Amino acid sequence: xxxVTVICLFTLTVFAASTAENSEHKLTLTLPEEYVLxxxxxxxxxxxxxxxLGYSESAFKNYLKQVDNTQILFxxxxxxxxxxxxxxxxxxxxxKKVTDFSLLTDEALQxxxxxxxxxxxxxxxxxxxxxxxxxxxxATDKDSGGEFCSIQYLTVRNGILYTVGYTFNGxxxxxxxxxxxxxxxxxxxx
Numbered sequence: 780x781x782x783v784t785v786i787c788l789f790t791l792t793v794f795a796a797s798t799a800e801n802s803e804h805k806l807t808l809t810l811p812e813e814y815v816l817x818x819x820x821x822x823x824x825x826x827x828x829x830x831x832l833g834y835s836e837s838a839f840k841n842y843l844k845q846v847d848n849t850q851i852l853f854x855x856x857x858x859x860x861x862x863x864x865x866x867x868x869x870x871x872x873x874x875k876k877v878t879d880f881s882l883l884t885d886e887a888l889q890x891x892x893x894x895x896x897x898x899x900x901x902x903x904x905x906x907x908x909x910x911x912x913x914x915x916x917x918a919t920d921k922d923s924g925g926e927f928c929s930i931q932y933l934t935v936r937n938g939i940l941y942t943v944g945y946t947f948n949g950x951x952x953x954x955x956x957x958x959x960x961x962x963x964x965x966x967x968x969x
Contacts, residue, residue, distance in 0.1 A: 801852045804868055808943065809965035811958055814855040814864060819843055828858055860948060864962065867942045874940040880912040881936070888912055895933065908964050911936060919950045926950060930959040936968040 797810045799818070810816060817825055822836050829839045843851050848870045855864035880888055888905055892914045896903045901918040911934050919928040928951040931944040943966065945959040 799853045799855065799866070801866075804852065804939065804941075805967075805969035806852065806866070806868075806941070807965070807967045808864075808866060809962060810855040810864055811857070811962050813857050813859060814862075815858060816853060816855055818853040828856060831858075832856065832861075862948070862958075863944075863946045865942075865944045865946070867944070869940040869942070870938070871940055874935045875938045877935045878938050879936055880914075880934045881910060883912065888914070906932070906963075909967050911966060911968060913963070917951050917956065928955060930956055932959075932963050932966070934968070941968065 797812055797814060797816065798807065799810060799816050800807045815821075815825060815828060817829065817839065819840055822829060822839050826836050829836060832839075834842065843853075850868050852866040852868055854866075856862070877883070877891070880891075883891065885905065892903050892905065895914065896916050898916070898918050900920075901916050903914055903916045906913045906915050914933045916931045916933065917928065919926065921927070926949055927946060928949065929944055929946050930951065931942055934941050943963060945955070945962070947955045947958075949955075
């Protein structure tokens with residue numbers, strides 16, 4: 780009975796770590812199963828992973844602080860391949876004016892996407908999850924570390940611009956898009 784209880788507690792801990800919540804923004808997102816949630820609350824228990832990303836615990840907590848009206852709500856990292864999920868919230872003149880992408884017609888949202896997406900070679904399309912209209916932007920790029928890709932979902936809700944960015948090593952492919960999509964389908968912002 781004791782071993783069953785320990786297994787159940789471990790299972791609950793693993794599941795709880797993959798669901799990210801931010802009560803201030805009334806936002807929840809389930810991360811892919813193999814990802815570790817890094818936030819102010821989980822930084823202390825993940826010092827080794829933070830160090831592999833180049834952060835001390837205090838430097839990471841400082842990274843999460845609001846800078847220029849942008850706040851990183853949390854970061855999810857796959858320790859096996861260092862793929863990441865970053866959730867940001869920004870209060871801008873644009874987000875205050877738009878208020879909510881879900882209030883825009885599809886045509887107005889498409890025009891907004893065309894205006895917002897300025898990255899050369901990036902592809903974008905519209906998506907809706909849980910009543911939230913999103914712009915999905917995908918691109919492949921290179922830096923000193925090699926080729927990487929990003930799949931980002933942008934939305935405005937409650938006058939705040941939310942960006943959920945998935946970053947992977949290598950070029951964009953169906954598997955990476957599917958990983959991001961399966962996660963973003965769980966997004967809720969009340």
